[in-house]
Amino acid sequence: MAAKTRLNTPSRRAFLQSSLAGAALLGALPARGWAQDAKPLKVAGIYTVPVEQQWVSRIHLAALAAQDRGDVSYTYSENTANTDYPRVMREYAEGGYDLIVGEIFGVEQEAREVAADYPDVAFLLGSSFKPDAEIGNLSVFDNYIQDASYLSGIIAGSMSKSGNIGMVGGFPIPEVNRLMHAFMAGAREMNPDITFQVAFIGSWFDPPKAKETAYAMIENGADMLYAERFGVSDAAKEKGVLAIGNVIDTQTDYPDTVVASALWHFEPTLDHAIEQIRAGSFIAADYGMFSFMKEGGCSLAPFGTFEGKIPQEALDKVNAQTAAIKDGSFVVEINDAEPKSS
Known part of the structure; x- marks a missing residue:
């Protein structure tokens, strides 16, 4: 966004x-x-x-x-x-x-x-x-890309070893909240006990603040970050943890960091x-x-450098749920309420 x-x-x-x-x-x-x-x-x-x-x-x-x-x-x-x-x-x-x-x-x-x-x-x-x-x-x-966000959550849940994911957003508004909730729902499908740290930086463009917020989450055990704002993937890269992108594909800039992205x-x-x-x-x-x-309004970005590194169970789940979303047999919930930390 x-x-x-x-x-x-x-x-x-x-x-x-x-x-x-x-x-x-x-x-x-x-x-x-x-x-x-x-x-x-x-x-x-x-x-x-x-x-x-x-x-x-x-x-x-x-x-x-x-x-x-x-x-x-x-x-x-x-x-x-x-x-x-x-x-x-x-x-x-x-x-x-x-x-x-x-x-x-x-x-x-x-x-x-x-x-x-x-x-x-x-x-x-x-x-x-x-x-x-x-x-x-x-x-x-508006960017109702909750379908792709949900699928990216499945990938994140399967790749987090600590079961602790940090999520950094701009403001807790519907356009952000619904994507975070969909992401969290996908991650829980792979690990029902997964926990989330959720924070909003109060700005739409403040990479340094987003980065510092992400640093704190990593210090608190997060090994996967949801990068709703610019600056989060920089923190992930510097600290050697993984990240999930939002709206655009930034893997070219972070080939060893950004596992997947929900594209609009x-x-x-x-x-x-x-x-x-x-x-x-x-x-x-x-x-x-x-x-x-x-x-055709959203999709999951190609995995690129992470091809072959994502658990097959997650890939099978993504493929099955993608087909179900497209044929209408599965509907990702639209939840505009403010998400909270676990």
Whole structure:
């Protein structure tokens, strides 16, 4: 998840209340003159952090891929302060853009007010709230990659010899909490007695603080770390313990440290929005389901240098559960409550 600044952390409403099926009840708006031919859609991204950051990088890469295949013409603004976010939204809306993507976790109310002022522009924004029937041109999304996080937990549980795993997150918000809970559930499947040290550093980007927090967990017996924030894998590398990555694959940087990573793929989310815009049927919907594994929105990264080093029992479990997740016979629980240490 990207480095995000929040004014207040809202409680998440039940996910099922905003499935795409439920969103259809909001009613599709009539075609607003959006491009319905081969002409690329004009797409603008607005990000509060650099595009290299974990969470935002996945949106950025998906937009670049859509541009490479000729579906969109893409531009973006990065390092946009929350206080400046509404102004930048208005500038792009006034500039004739068909679709604006970004993350409004710290400016929910202001951003929705801007979207309401430009009903002929489609907005696809990362949000902790749900679609609003009164703002039919604003759809929301989030990184529901609990499926891949659960599978990475299975690997972690099988590789931890001490049965003590340290978990370092930014803030205890739904976007982080659900991934941690899924990871913990996977680890417990391999070792029901496993214990967890859970801490939040109170920042979306503070590698030194994340590193120091991870050091303390290692001193307290952790031999495996869940690296939700940058800096954790550095501590693991320096202390000779293992780590599990989040959202992006960092094994190239930590070949002897990062065993597996839960990857987020934003392409299904963005591609669906593009299709809906071209069809003139873009509605206020929750795109969260497009991050699910069965929709191609997340996956477990290749094991790379750890091929042949992971217990076969864990690999068999991962393969079986992956198939069950994809065919719908197994559903990973979405738990947005704050996780606690064992």
